[in-house]
Amino acid sequence: MILTPKIVARIAAIGLIGVLLQLSFFSQVELFHVSPDILPALVVCLALLGGSLTGAVAGFSVGLFLDCLLVEALGVSSLVLLSIGYMAGLFRERFEIHNSLVPALLCMGLTLAAELGFATIQFLLGIDAPVSLLIVRDMLLKSVYAFFLGWPIYLLVRRLLRPALVEEPKLRRRRQPRVLGA
Amino acid sequence: MYRKQVRRRRAVLALLIVGSFALLTITYGQGSNGLQRGVSTIFSPVQGVADRALKPARDLVDWFDETFDAKGENSRLKSDLVKVRAQAVAGQEAMQENAQLRKLVELDQGPVLAVSAYKPVTGRVIARSPTLWRSSVTIDVGSGDGVNVDDPVISGDGVVGRIAAAEPGSSQVMLLTDHASAISAKVLPAGVQGVVKPEVGDPEHLILDFIDSTKLVHGGQTVVTAGWRAQGLASLFPPGLPLGEVTKASIVDQEAKEQADIRPFADIRNLDLVQVLTGGSRP
Numbered sequence: 001m002i003l004t005p006k007i008v009a010r011i012a013a014i015g016l017i018g019v020l021l022q023l024s025f026f027s028q029v030e031l032f033h034v035s036p037d038i039l040p041a042l043v044v045c046l047a048l049l050g051g052s053l054t055g056a057v058a059g060f061s062v063g064l065f066l067d068c069l070l071v072e073a074l075g076v077s078s079l080v081l082l083s084i085g086y087m088a089g090l091f092r093e094r095f096e097i098h099n100s101l102v103p104a105l106l107c108m109g110l111t112l113a114a115e116l117g118f119a120t121i122q123f124l125l126g127i128d129a130p131v132s133l134l135i136v137r138d139m140l141l142k143s144v145y146a147f148f149l150g151w152p153i154y155l156l157v158r159r160l161l162r163p164a165l166v167e168e169p170k171l172r173r174r175r176q177p178r179v180l181g182a
Numbered sequence: 183m184y185r186k187q188v189r190r191r192r193a194v195l196a197l198l199i200v201g202s203f204a205l206l207t208i209t210y211g212q213g214s215n216g217l218q219r220g221v222s223t224i225f226s227p228v229q230g231v232a233d234r235a236l237k238p239a240r241d242l243v244d245w246f247d248e249t250f251d252a253k254g255e256n257s258r259l260k261s262d263l264v265k266v267r268a269q270a271v272a273g274q275e276a277m278q279e280n281a282q283l284r285k286l287v288e289l290d291q292g293p294v295l296a297v298s299a300y301k302p303v304t305g306r307v308i309a310r311s312p313t314l315w316r317s318s319v320t321i322d323v324g325s326g327d328g329v330n331v332d333d334p335v336i337s338g339d340g341v342v343g344r345i346a347a348a349e350p351g352s353s354q355v356m357l358l359t360d361h362a363s364a365i366s367a368k369v370l371p372a373g374v375q376g377v378v379k380p381e382v383g384d385p386e387h388l389i390l391d392f393i394d395s396t397k398l399v400h401g402g403q404t405v406v407t408a409g410w411r412a413q414g415l416a417s418l419f420p421p422g423l424p425l426g427e428v429t430k431a432s433i434v435d436q437e438a439k440e441q442a443d444i445r446p447f448a449d450i451r452n453l454d455l456v457q458v459l460t461g462g463s464r465p
Contacts, residue, residue: 020225020228020229020232021232021236022312023229023308023309023310023311023312023320024229024232024233024236024308024309025232025236025239025240026312027309027310027311027312028240028307028309028310029240029243029244029247030243030244030247030451030452031243031246031247032247032250033247033451035310035312037312037313039312052191052195053190053191053194053195056194056195056198057194057198060198060201060202063202064205065221066312067218068217068218068221068222069221069222069225069229069309069320070309070311070316070318070320070354071213071214071218071222071320071346071347071349071354072311072316072318073205073206073209073210073211073212074205074206074208074209074215074217074218075201075202075203075204075205075206075207075209075210076202076206078198078201078202078205079199079202079203079206082195082198082199082202086195115313118313118315119315122315122316122361125210127361127382128361128362128364128379129361129362129363129379129380129381129382129389130379130381130382130389131381131382131383132381132382132383132384132387133383134383134384135314135382135383135384136383138314138383
């Protein structure tokens with residue numbers, strides 16, 4: 001990804017709108033008693049398009065903005081989201097994405113990782129109440145929702161950042177060589 | 183060149199991780215800071231607009247969810263209705279008796295009347311935390327409307343939580359399902375006292391802890407805020423606010439763990455309008 005001030009502004013706007021959408025819409029709707037969390041998927045998509053550094057910085061910034069709006073201790077969401085952003089970016093740098101299922105699967109896996117990360121940090125900070133096993137259902141369903149939401153988010157983010165993307169080599173169907181006259 | 187890039191990438195990553203830990207260390211347990219106040223002040227009107235604009239879409243998704251639940255809910259409500267009818271009859275009798283007793287002993291400060299010392303401010307939920315580990319909502323009223331930290335927050339059904347942070351145009355409500363929440367409560371009519379705590383991850387289940395194991399509570403009994411006051415200290419909640427209903431109170435749990443299970447009256451998952459009880463006397 002070629003980062004110009006305009007593209008950085010676009011990434012910032014995507015993060016900002018993503019956080020506002022999460023708090024005002026996705027956190028307030030429930031399917032099977034679980035709300036979707038699009039922020040890990042959004043950070044994964046940015047990282048898949050921009051690489052590990054973009055992913056880490058985007059994750060940190062999105063997390064910081066989220067913690068500011070929720071008036072929570074700063075740093076928890078930043079730490080979790082920057083980690084998954086970096087991991088998704090590393091994946092992008094090391095492997096080619098040939099299959100359209102890969103972004104969705106990565107969104108699912110890394111959303112689960114983010115949920116586990118939140119849980120770990122919360123346990124380290126201390127929990128003053130017993131924990132229900134329903135939290136496991138919550139984590140699993142959130143990652144399933146991320147699978148279904150990951151692909152449209154990826155397409156949308158890619159469309160918004162298209163001017164900055166390095167042209168991907170088009171996959172052309174190679175014609176079989178034919179003998180003249182055959 | 184490539185090595186330089188890798189080194190730079192790792193340096194930025196290390197910087198961000200150290201920054202996150204530093205922020206966490208500085209801000210953990212400190213309440214709101216200048217940055218958060220600034221961001222809240224700027225974005226709470228935007229959140230308000232986004233909340234209203236997205237309400238039809240939210241209602242549509244909720245409609246699908248509620249349709250799935252409707253079947254199970256219907257049979258539960260039917261059995262609840264039978265119980266509530268019996269309770270309503272008993273309640274009317276109790277109210278008559280109560281009025282007569284009040285006249286007799288000239289009580290002018292009943293538990294429910296204490297709520298009238300508060301000035302309710304109505305607010306709308308404009309944002310919600312995406313994780314169950316931190317159970318909080320943002321409402322569109324703040325210190326500019328007279329809201330202060332620790333003010334009780336109620337819905338039409340009962341207690342919802344308390345104000346955790348108040349900014350000029352918005353406030354953060356710590357819901358009673360947050361792991362840090364604890365409310366002193368009593369069971370009616372027995373008067374058994376305890377502390378209502380959540381079970382993290384299950385918004386429809388609370389635990390009434392530290393109850394007196396010598397006095398038994400039973401399923402179906404109502405739990406209200408205790409609202410105690412002693413030697414300059416007082417509960418943040420006025421007495422008599424409905425909290426929930428005892429769902430399971432086995433003798434083993436009560437005697438061994440001093441606990442009973444309760445279901446909150448307030449629909450914590452689908453909060454829209456809430457009231458903040460501002461003012462009131464607090465030590």
